[in-house]
Amino acid sequence: SQQGEEDPQALSIQEGENATMNCSYKTSINNLQWYRQNSGRGLVHLILIRSNEREKHSGRLRVTLDTSKKSSSLLITASRAADTASYFCARGTNAGKSTFGDGTTLTVKP
Amino acid sequence: NAGVTQTPKFQVLKTGQSMTLQCAQDMNHEYMSWYRQDPGMGLRLIHYSVGAGITDQGEVPNGYNVSRSTTEDFPLRLLSAAPSQTSVYFCASSYSRVEYEQYFGPGTRLTVT
Numbered sequence: 001s002q003q004g005e006e007d008p009q010a011l012s013i014q015e016g017e018n019a020t021m022n023c024s025y026k027t028s029i030n031n032l033q034w035y036r037q038n039s040g041r042g043l044v045h046l047i048l049i050r051s052n053e054r055e056k057h058s059g060r061l062r063v064t065l066d067t068s069k070k071s072s073s074l075l076i077t078a079s080r081a082a083d084t085a086s087y088f089c090a091r092g093t094n095a096g097k098s099t100f101g102d103g104t105t106l107t108v109k110p
Numbered sequence: 111n112a113g114v115t116q117t118p119k120f121q122v123l124k125t126g127q128s129m130t131l132q133c134a135q136d137m138n139h140e141y142m143s144w145y146r147q148d149p150g151m152g153l154r155l156i157h158y159s160v161g162a163g164i165t166d167q168g169e170v171p172n173g174y175n176v177s178r179s180t181t182e183d184f185p186l187r188l189l190s191a192a193p194s195q196t197s198v199y200f201c202a203s204s205y206s207r208v209e210y211e212q213y214f215g216p217g218t219r220l221t222v223t
Binding site for chain 2: 033035040041042043044045048088090097098099100101102103
């Protein structure tokens with residue numbers, strides 16, 4: 001299975017609500033990255049969090065990392081219809097490889 | 111800057127044919143990689159390069175070759191196409207191999223019949 005596993009697989013919310021998606025991994029990491037993919041497009045980088053960091057913010061995005069539980073979460077606050085996309089976590093290793101999970105598909109209804 | 115460019119956008123091949131997917135970046139990035147994405151799934155690493163002249167295998171390298179003769183270009187060659195290689199292929203680059211965001215190209219949608 002993929003080393004980065006997102007949960008839930010799909011999430012549907014109303015505009016204005018918060019969206020939380022989780023990522024678990026199995027082996028040690030150097031960093032963990034979150035990406036967004038709009039339908040049929042390439043991935044866009046959102047946030048990178050290092051293994052010695054616990055929380056990072058970027059605008060409406062908040063990422064947490066718990067290395068003891070080997071998990072991370074991405075919170076999108078006050079969601080908008082434009083946030084509709086698939087979200088992927090990628091585990092980064094010292095060797096430079098990034099391993100992606102299967103993603104969470106977020107639908108934000110206007 | 112154009113960022114990461116990929117050609118072609120779409121390609122249909124017959125089983126057994128070979129072809130090269132092109133990838134170029136104009137950001138002077140050291141690290142480049144190729145991924146494939148099958149429907150409803152995440153990206154799987156095919157090959158990557160940490161600099162000109164240096165390449166290595168990812169998770170799913172069989173059936174693919176790469177070379178990195180310049181910093182800018184990182185072509186992916188399909189040696190003998192198979193239906194199992196039907197997928198969307200993404201090229202990505204980053205400043206360094208560790209702790210830097212990856213920039214992705216728009217993808218090449220490949221169908222092998």
